[in-house]
Amino acid sequence: MTTLPAPLRRIMADGLFTDLKAMVIDTTGMAFYADKDEELARILHERLAETGVADCAAYLDMLTDGSTGAAEMDALVAELTIGETYFFRHKEQFDALREIVFNDVIERNRGVRRLRIWSAGCATGPEPYSLAIMLTRDFGMRIAGWDISIVGTDINSKFLARAREGRYDDWAFRSVPDDIRRDCFDKNGKHWIIKSEFRRFVTFQHHNLIKNKFPSILDDLTNFDVIICRNVIIYFSKETIQGLIPSFRESLTEGGWLVMGHAEPNAELFRDFRAINTAGAVLYQKSEAREARPTIGAPAPAAQGKAQAAVPPIPFDAPLSFLPKKNGRGREAPPRPAAPVVPANPPAVAGQGGGSGAERVRELADGGSWEEALRACDDLLVGNALDARTHFYRSLILEQIGDAKESEKAVRRAIYLDRRLVLPHYHLGVFLWRRDDAQAAARSFRNALTLLDGVSEDHVVSDGDEITAGQVREAIETYLKLIGAA
Numbered sequence: 001m002t003t004l005p006a007p008l009r010r011i012m013a014d015g016l017f018t019d020l021k022a023m024v025i026d027t028t029g030m031a032f033y034a035d036k037d038e039e040l041a042r043i044l045h046e047r048l049a050e051t052g053v054a055d056c057a058a059y060l061d062m063l064t065d066g067s068t069g070a071a072e073m074d075a076l077v078a079e080l081t082i083g084e085t086y087f088f089r090h091k092e093q094f095d096a097l098r099e100i101v102f103n104d105v106i107e108r109n110r111g112v113r114r115l116r117i118w119s120a121g122c123a124t125g126p127e128p129y130s131l132a133i134m135l136t137r138d139f140g141m142r143i144a145g146w147d148i149s150i151v152g153t154d155i156n157s158k159f160l161a162r163a164r165e166g167r168y169d170d171w172a173f174r175s176v177p178d179d180i181r182r183d184c185f186d187k188n189g190k191h192w193i194i195k196s197e198f199r200r201f202v203t204f205q206h207h208n209l210i211k212n213k214f215p216s217i218l219d220d221l222t223n224f225d226v227i228i229c230r231n232v233i234i235y236f237s238k239e240t241i242q243g244l245i246p247s248f249r250e251s252l253t254e255g256g257w258l259v260m261g262h263a264e265p266n267a268e269l270f271r272d273f274r275a276i277n278t279a280g281a282v283l284y285q286k287s288e289a290r291e292a293r294p295t296i297g298a299p300a301p302a303a304q305g306k307a308q309a310a311v312p313p314i315p316f317d318a319p320l321s322f323l324p325k326k327n328g329r330g331r332e333a334p335p336r337p338a339a340p341v342v343p344a345n346p347p348a349v350a351g352q353g354g355g356s357g358a359e360r361v362r363e364l365a366d367g368g369s370w371e372e373a374l375r376a377c378d379d380l381l382v383g384n385a386l387d388a389r390t391h392f393y394r395s396l397i398l399e400q401i402g403d404a405k406e407s408e409k410a411v412r413r414a415i416y417l418d419r420r421l422v423l424p425h426y427h428l429g430v431f432l433w434r435r436d437d438a439q440a441a442a443r444s445f446r447n448a449l450t451l452l453d454g455v456s457e458d459h460v461v462s463d464g465d466e467i468t469a470g471q472v473r474e475a476i477e478t479y480l481k482l483i484g485a486a
């Protein structure tokens with residue numbers, strides 16, 4: 001057993017050591033230090049030596065002094081915090097961000113052409129820069145000209161200074177494919193410096209999750225589409241975490257996503273979110289519905305009773321947006337056309353008109369003017385109440401507006417009026433699946449598949465954008481697998 005050096009023993013025996021410990025935990029949230037006396041004593045010993053202060057009492061005075069306190073607390077925090085980080089840390093989470101989160105928010109924000117992301121507890125910056133690299137490389141075409149902001153915040157000013165520098169050694173790339181390092185960084189001696197095109201969205205600012213309230217308009221920490229806070233709250237107490245989660249939720253836009261580290265999900269604490277479990281990642285979506293979904297790879301709910309669940313949420317208005325690109329240029333999908341998708345003309349059926357009225361509806365929907373688009377649909381129905389296509393448009397628009405009940409009625413009406421349209425069956429399937437009515441969802445998906453029987457992969461099933469029979473089949477197969485009905 002090693003004996004502690006005398007100066008450390010002296011600090012730990014100091015009557016005010018406990019007060020200092022309480023102050024550290026209160027300021028940083030790092031309850032981690034509650035049972036780490038030796039580690040804390042070591043850090044305090046270094047600070048005492050550095051500042052020339054004699055004991056805990058004098059150091060406490062220094063920390064509470066109006067002129068020296070803030071700077072010394074900053075120096076102490078720089079020693080207390082643990083900044084372990086690297087690029088694309090925990091690949092499964094980045095896969096989930098790419099396939100689910102970014103596809104969803106980019107699709108939903110195409111009207112406003114804006115994306116706001118917060119990396120809370122970003123350390124020296126690899127996390128926000130990884131997000132910028134992924135957005136640029138995998139979604140570049142879809143977000144060209146958008147107002148993108150990725151803000152990295154941390155309590156440790158030294159980490160932030162290094163993050164702004166954007167200079168990293170090999171170790172920071174330990175789980176990064178060589179091509180990313182080569183394409184996104186410039187070599188400088190033993191270091192790699194992030195290229196300007198991958199840092200242009202990224203800013204850094206000091207922020208203490210415990211002491212600086214959020215959401216905050218003043219700090220511009222509000223209205224985020226995505227908040228990522230990984231490997232930060234693991235050092236905090238349960239009570240502290242309980243206090244932070246509602247603040248994260250309030251800092252998100254409706255439908256926004258909170259991504260925590262893979263080791264920290266605690267379903268109970270996140271019950272106000274919709275939880276999506278994917279392989280190696282749990283995502284939390286701010287949603288009024290606050291429902292839990294079934295888990296990918298888990299037995300179908302029917303076989304598992306009240307099984308937990310998860311799936312790629314496919315935006316109702318963009319049913320295929322999650323599909324990986326297969327255009328020979330990597331995974332990036334072609335830019336998705338704006339909602340709503342037009343019902344399919346199955347091969348056996350001629351186009352059903354729609355004309356300029358339908359185009360107007362599309363235009364309004366594309367611009368995010370949902371109420372107007374709905375009125376335009378209603379106007380169209382006055383002239384032709386039996387037009388299945390218009391009812392389907394209406395269903396998609398109602399979904400956007402948040403009227404799920406009317407939306408479902410409208411999609412059913414579209415199917416009733418013309419059973420040969422593929423996409424209404426598909427959308428009804430998504431609808432029912434979301435409601436956990438797996439059997440009925442599988443039926444709807446199969447109806448759509450039957451209509452596609454014998455149709456070539458490339459056949460375009462939607463006349464307003466380029467959704468092909470192959471894509472619809474692929475999407476349906478994914479759902480059927482999730483349901484356990486493939």
Ligand SMILES: C[S@@+](CC[C@H](N)C(=O)[O-])C[C@H]1O[C@@H](n2cnc3c(N)ncnc32)[C@H](O)[C@@H]1O
Pocket residue numbers: 027028029030081082083084085086089120121122123124127153154155156159207208209210229230231232
């Ligand atoms: C282990 S790093 C995680 C870095 C990055 N998120 C990742 O997963 O790769 C934890 C970071 O949380 C920061 N941190 C700790 N307490 C904090 C607080 N109260 N407010 C803001 N950041 C804090 C630390 O300074 C450190 O940089």
